[in-house]
Amino acid sequence: MEIFVNGAPRHLPDDLADPTLPLLWALRDLLGLTGTKFGCGVAACGACTVHLDGEAARSCVVPIGAVRGRRVVTIEALGSAEAPHPLQRAWVAHQVPQCGYCQSGILMAAAALLARNRRPSDAEIDAAIDNVCRCGTYPRLRAAIRSAA
């Protein structure tokens, strides 16, 4: 099977590419894209958030059978070292991450929000970012999203 990840077609080994295999594990265990994280497995925490055709999606519950012909973007392609995404700059400027584990998912959710809503209100930010962060980086990530909006 082939899926389209970060701008390139990627081949998945036929013996493991069960169409019900969640995208998360195809990314992490078959393609080595470990920036997308496993947190709960039931789409409840958002650590595994990626973009699917530009929309935020929780990859732990998206089967690879459902992403054929669609564009998957992960944290690895949100920006680059030379040209980070404005949110990534804001993340460093506001010193958001602590342990950092949930941050990929939050950044992907926030980037999808800003792509469809340039100036989200607090309520819109709250609604779009319902990810879990156990370190409690919420006040800073809110400030970072506002500054990048």
Added chain:
Amino acid sequence: MKRRALLVSGLGAAGALVVGWGLLPPRERIGAVDALPVEAGEVGLNGWIKIAADGAVMLAMNRSEMGQGTHTALAMLVAEELDVALARVRLVAAGADRLYGNVVTMVTGFPFFHPRDTEPGRETAPARAGQWVVAKIARELGINVTGGSSSVVDAWDVLRLAAATARARLVGAASIAWKQPAGEIVVVDGVVSHPAGSSAHYGELARMAAATPTGEVRLKRREDWRLIGTAAPRIDAAAKSDGSARFGIDIRLPGLLYAAIRHCPMLGGSAGAVDVAPALALAGVERVVRLGPYGGSTAALAVVGRTWWHAQRGAAALKVEWQQRPAGALDSDAVMAHLEERARAAASGGGGFAFHSRGDLVRADAAAAQHVEQTYRAPYLAHATMEPINCTARVAGGKVEVWAPTQVPGLARAIAADVAGVAEAAVTVHVTYLGGGFGRRLDVDFVGQAVRIALETGGRPVQLIWSREEDLGHDFYRPAAVTILRAGLGADGLPQTLRITSAGDAITPRWLERGIPALAGPVDTPDKTTSEGLFDQIYAIPHQRIAHVATLSGVPVGYWRSVGHSHNAFFVESFVDELAHAAGRDPLDYRLALLADAPRHAAVLRLAAERAGWPGQGRSRPLAPGRARGVALHESFGSIVAQVVEASIEGGRPRVHRVVCAADIGSVVNPGIVAQQIEGAVIFALSAALHGHIDIAGGVVRQTNFPSYPVVRLAEAPVVETHLVDSTRGPGGVGEIGTPPLAPALANALFVLTGKRLRELPLRL
């Protein structure tokens, strides 16, 4: 030397033991160069510091980064004394040498002296002697622990001295080479120069410096600091914003296999007959491994697969006859009833271990104008670190390699050696970033499991990952507690007597049993963590008895961010609020009246009150309609924190809008990280205060994932402000100190709103 000799002679058997081990002056913690291996082009200057060919400073990093910012803070100490930019400090993993052990966790954890006895510069003789003996033992044991909010406290003198010593030798080398007095040589960002024109970077001087005697070493004066005390950006922020930071779960090795796990759902139970055929019939499943209990875990089955999803699907397909724990099914309601019974019996009979006693309670109680007695409760809690529990292991050619997000690499090494049946010298532990620790990763059950599985994979590495369900169902939980508080108030409304009798499991004896069996005694010794925050409460109350009944519930218990303080602060600071109400006084004024001889605590409390706009304090600020304030003050890990919570009730549920924090943490290394930690600790505590409880029925934990173990998310997160008191004392702890005051400050605000006193966590209206 003379004073030490006197102390030792007064210590009897313990003293003799210490003399036998030999004296070890603090300076020896700088260590010898052979503790820190060098590669081509590098030059070691002591056990902590080596210099790279390009002049960069390489620091042996012995502490785990789990979000608390310790990698940045420790690198700052070294950058300061060596006069290099923070970016010029490179971290290298510290090895297993006991030099890298943690002295402070043991010194603050084992002898339980009242804070009044350990006030720096005013320590009592027994406290000083006790701390000295434990420090000696801690250095000999060299157990490497990242926990107890101790990393900066432990490193403060050692790393600054190691860096200053290295700098003195580098400057000394330049002085000899250039035939110029050392006092005329300056260092700017690792470049050493003399006004006469000579100049060289550290890399060019290192080899000569290694052969140069240290000479006189002085730490920088506080007024000369240019980095310590600044909010320098964290060194890990960029990697944690672009997905490149490597956590344990991100380790990728050639031929890597993945393992999923199913523990017996009943805590402490085991697996009987297993039908493995349905699992092995699935594509991508390689094998099934039976796991006994490791490091305190419940028995389990692991399934090895080619991706974690394939392994997990295999684990779900196993048909297992699970067996209940021989001592009977655990039940949290039964535990709570038992704790209450034990606390009640001890409270009426003067039982439990008295961690603190003073005055004459019987006489003072008889003279009291009124008495207040209440019972408080706290449930079991899970850690729920964002990075699920995991460990990667490879066993090949008699060697064991482990990649683990762990707070205790030495214990990881020990269990790996034990499980693989090899000497510890044959085990290498690589500590990765930790996706949260909060105390869960002070246990190494998952390391033992991973190594056991790796014994079955023919030399291929295997990565064990627990599902979230396994994590919540098989944690080492924050112990449940029941506490009875009774005070006798004088005619002025202030407490003359305080009796606190708490009951709950002790963590430390259980942790030693499963992690360091050689240190676990045949009989449990009193564990300070059961009573911390109670026996050392700071209010001036002349007659006290603070006792704890240590129970053995059978539920696996562990250290949870702020440990005993996490619930004991709720008990004491809610109860003091009750006393203020009984006395008809403002809760802030009431506390200040009890802090007449505790000026640091009073200053912190006033600062929080002023910044929160508390009536009568500074610029008092009226509240929005429907809102109320509550206050709490608590000392933990050598730091003092006050919080004022501004709350309302929305849709029948508590809503926290703003938390104003003031803290005296002594010297501040990085105020930005301190603010980050306090914000995070407040939100961690808010999750527990509003939502947190683990319930056990029939031996099975009922909470399975975030939907049934909810935590605070963005929409529920308050604004958090942090204000620090200027201080020239040595540093106190940071990572945990923001957690304890939140629940009582919130409960006290809810009392103002509803008139109802909530005495059980989580807080339910």
